[in-house]
Amino acid sequence: MKRIFLTIFALTSIALSAMSQSLRVYIYDNDGPYTNIRNAPKGKVTAKIPTNSDAMMMVVKCVNGWWQIENGEYWLPDDGDKKLKGSTTGYWIHKSCIAVSSRNYGGQKLSLRKSPSSQAAATYSFKDEIMLRPIDIKGDWVKVQTLDGKHSGWIESEWLCGSSVTNCS
Secondary structure (H helix, E strand, C coil): CCCHHHHHHHHHHHHHHHCCCCCCEEECCCCCCEEEEEEECCCCCCEECCCCCCEEEEEEEEEEEEEEEHHHHHEEEEEEEEEECCCCCCCCCEHHEEEEEECCCCCCCCEEEECCCCCEEEEECCCCCCEEEEEEEEECCEEEEEEECCCEEEEEEEHECCCCCCCCC
Protein backbone atom coordinates (compact mmCIF):
# COMPACT_ATOMS: atom_id res chain seq x y z
CA MET A 1 0.00 0.00 0.00
CA LYS A 2 2.82 2.38 0.89
CA ARG A 3 4.47 1.71 -2.50
CA ILE A 4 1.23 2.51 -4.35
CA PHE A 5 0.85 5.77 -2.41
CA LEU A 6 4.46 6.78 -3.14
CA THR A 7 4.03 5.94 -6.84
CA ILE A 8 0.84 8.02 -7.08
CA PHE A 9 2.52 10.89 -5.20
CA ALA A 10 5.56 10.78 -7.51
CA LEU A 11 3.41 10.73 -10.66
CA THR A 12 1.28 13.60 -9.37
CA SER A 13 4.38 15.64 -8.56
CA ILE A 14 5.79 15.04 -12.04
CA ALA A 15 2.49 16.03 -13.66
CA LEU A 16 2.22 19.21 -11.59
CA SER A 17 5.82 20.08 -12.34
CA ALA A 18 5.22 19.63 -16.06
CA MET A 19 2.10 21.82 -15.88
CA SER A 20 4.03 24.65 -14.26
CA GLN A 21 6.49 24.64 -17.14
CA SER A 22 4.18 26.49 -19.53
CA LEU A 23 4.26 30.20 -20.23
CA ARG A 24 1.78 32.47 -21.99
CA VAL A 25 3.43 34.67 -24.64
CA TYR A 26 2.39 36.89 -27.51
CA ILE A 27 3.78 37.33 -30.99
CA TYR A 28 6.14 40.28 -31.25
CA ASP A 29 7.76 39.96 -34.66
CA ASN A 30 8.88 42.87 -36.81
CA ASP A 31 10.27 40.74 -39.63
CA GLY A 32 7.54 40.72 -42.28
CA PRO A 33 3.78 40.32 -42.32
CA TYR A 34 3.76 36.74 -40.98
CA THR A 35 5.40 34.75 -38.21
CA ASN A 36 6.48 31.28 -39.30
CA ILE A 37 5.43 28.26 -37.29
CA ARG A 38 7.57 25.17 -37.90
CA ASN A 39 7.16 21.43 -37.39
CA ALA A 40 10.45 21.20 -35.45
CA PRO A 41 13.24 23.55 -34.37
CA LYS A 42 14.67 24.88 -37.68
CA GLY A 43 12.13 22.63 -39.41
CA LYS A 44 9.69 23.07 -42.27
CA VAL A 45 7.25 26.00 -42.13
CA THR A 46 3.81 24.49 -41.58
CA ALA A 47 1.77 27.59 -40.68
CA LYS A 48 1.94 31.37 -40.67
CA ILE A 49 0.33 33.75 -38.21
CA PRO A 50 -0.10 37.42 -39.16
CA THR A 51 2.31 39.52 -37.08
CA ASN A 52 -0.32 42.23 -36.53
CA SER A 53 -2.95 39.80 -35.16
CA ASP A 54 -2.21 40.15 -31.40
CA ALA A 55 -1.92 36.33 -31.31
CA MET A 56 -1.17 34.73 -27.95
CA MET A 57 -0.18 31.16 -27.11
CA MET A 58 1.18 28.89 -24.42
CA VAL A 59 4.71 27.61 -24.90
CA VAL A 60 6.02 24.63 -22.97
CA LYS A 61 9.71 24.16 -23.52
CA CYS A 62 12.62 25.78 -25.27
CA VAL A 63 15.17 23.87 -27.34
CA ASN A 64 18.09 25.87 -28.75
CA GLY A 65 16.03 29.06 -29.00
CA TRP A 66 12.86 27.36 -30.29
CA TRP A 67 9.71 27.18 -28.15
CA GLN A 68 7.18 24.38 -28.55
CA ILE A 69 3.60 25.65 -28.79
CA GLU A 70 1.35 23.84 -26.31
CA ASN A 71 -1.32 21.69 -27.98
CA GLY A 72 -0.68 23.38 -31.34
CA GLU A 73 -3.07 26.18 -30.39
CA TYR A 74 -3.08 29.94 -30.29
CA TRP A 75 -5.83 32.48 -29.72
CA LEU A 76 -6.80 35.86 -31.07
CA PRO A 77 -8.52 38.51 -28.94
CA ASP A 78 -11.37 39.05 -31.41
CA ASP A 79 -11.53 35.58 -32.95
CA GLY A 80 -10.94 33.04 -30.17
CA ASP A 81 -9.04 29.77 -30.23
CA LYS A 82 -7.25 28.58 -33.36
CA LYS A 83 -5.76 25.15 -34.01
CA LEU A 84 -2.57 24.95 -36.05
CA LYS A 85 -2.58 22.41 -38.87
CA GLY A 86 -0.02 20.77 -41.10
CA SER A 87 2.32 19.02 -38.66
CA THR A 88 2.31 15.65 -36.96
CA THR A 89 5.46 16.42 -34.97
CA GLY A 90 4.38 19.53 -33.05
CA TYR A 91 4.60 23.26 -33.64
CA TRP A 92 7.56 25.50 -32.88
CA ILE A 93 8.21 29.24 -32.86
CA HIS A 94 11.56 31.01 -32.54
CA LYS A 95 12.27 33.05 -29.41
CA SER A 96 12.90 36.15 -31.56
CA CYS A 97 9.20 36.16 -32.54
CA ILE A 98 7.61 36.14 -29.08
CA ALA A 99 7.58 38.38 -26.01
CA VAL A 100 6.14 38.92 -22.56
CA SER A 101 5.74 42.17 -20.65
CA SER A 102 6.79 42.92 -17.11
CA ARG A 103 4.01 43.34 -14.55
CA ASN A 104 5.54 46.10 -12.43
CA TYR A 105 2.50 48.33 -13.03
CA GLY A 106 3.04 50.22 -9.79
CA GLY A 107 6.64 51.11 -10.62
CA GLN A 108 8.09 48.26 -8.54
CA LYS A 109 11.78 47.64 -9.01
CA LEU A 110 12.27 44.25 -10.64
CA SER A 111 15.56 42.45 -11.09
CA LEU A 112 16.78 39.84 -13.52
CA ARG A 113 18.87 37.33 -11.60
CA LYS A 114 21.93 35.25 -12.42
CA SER A 115 20.12 32.00 -11.56
CA PRO A 116 16.49 31.02 -10.83
CA SER A 117 16.52 32.06 -7.17
CA SER A 118 15.48 35.17 -5.28
CA GLN A 119 18.82 34.91 -3.48
CA ALA A 120 20.86 35.05 -6.71
CA ALA A 121 22.74 38.19 -7.66
CA ALA A 122 20.86 40.71 -9.81
CA THR A 123 22.18 41.12 -13.37
CA TYR A 124 19.83 43.98 -14.31
CA SER A 125 17.16 46.01 -12.49
CA PHE A 126 14.36 48.22 -13.84
CA LYS A 127 11.28 50.16 -12.65
CA ASP A 128 9.51 50.80 -15.97
CA GLU A 129 7.30 48.19 -17.62
CA ILE A 130 9.31 46.56 -20.41
CA MET A 131 8.95 43.83 -22.99
CA LEU A 132 11.19 40.79 -22.68
CA ARG A 133 12.00 37.73 -24.80
CA PRO A 134 11.64 34.43 -22.92
CA ILE A 135 14.58 32.08 -23.47
CA ASP A 136 14.13 29.31 -20.89
CA ILE A 137 11.85 28.16 -18.10
CA LYS A 138 12.43 26.28 -14.85
CA GLY A 139 9.44 25.87 -12.59
CA ASP A 140 8.19 29.32 -11.59
CA TRP A 141 11.23 31.08 -13.05
CA VAL A 142 11.70 32.30 -16.63
CA LYS A 143 15.00 33.29 -18.19
CA VAL A 144 14.43 36.41 -20.28
CA GLN A 145 16.37 38.85 -22.40
CA THR A 146 15.66 42.51 -23.02
CA LEU A 147 14.56 43.26 -26.59
CA ASP A 148 17.86 45.01 -27.32
CA GLY A 149 19.73 41.87 -26.21
CA LYS A 150 21.87 43.77 -23.71
CA HIS A 151 20.55 42.18 -20.51
CA SER A 152 19.36 38.72 -19.56
CA GLY A 153 18.54 36.85 -16.40
CA TRP A 154 15.91 34.95 -14.45
CA ILE A 155 12.64 36.42 -13.17
CA GLU A 156 9.69 34.85 -11.36
CA SER A 157 6.85 34.14 -13.82
CA GLU A 158 4.34 36.00 -11.60
CA TRP A 159 6.02 39.25 -12.80
CA LEU A 160 5.36 38.46 -16.47
CA CYS A 161 2.30 39.09 -18.63
CA GLY A 162 1.73 37.16 -21.85
CA SER A 163 -1.19 39.24 -23.13
CA SER A 164 -0.78 41.40 -26.21
CA VAL A 165 -3.91 43.48 -25.60
CA THR A 166 -4.17 44.13 -21.85
CA ASN A 167 -2.14 44.04 -18.70
CA CYS A 168 -2.39 41.02 -16.43
CA SER A 169 -3.42 42.72 -13.21
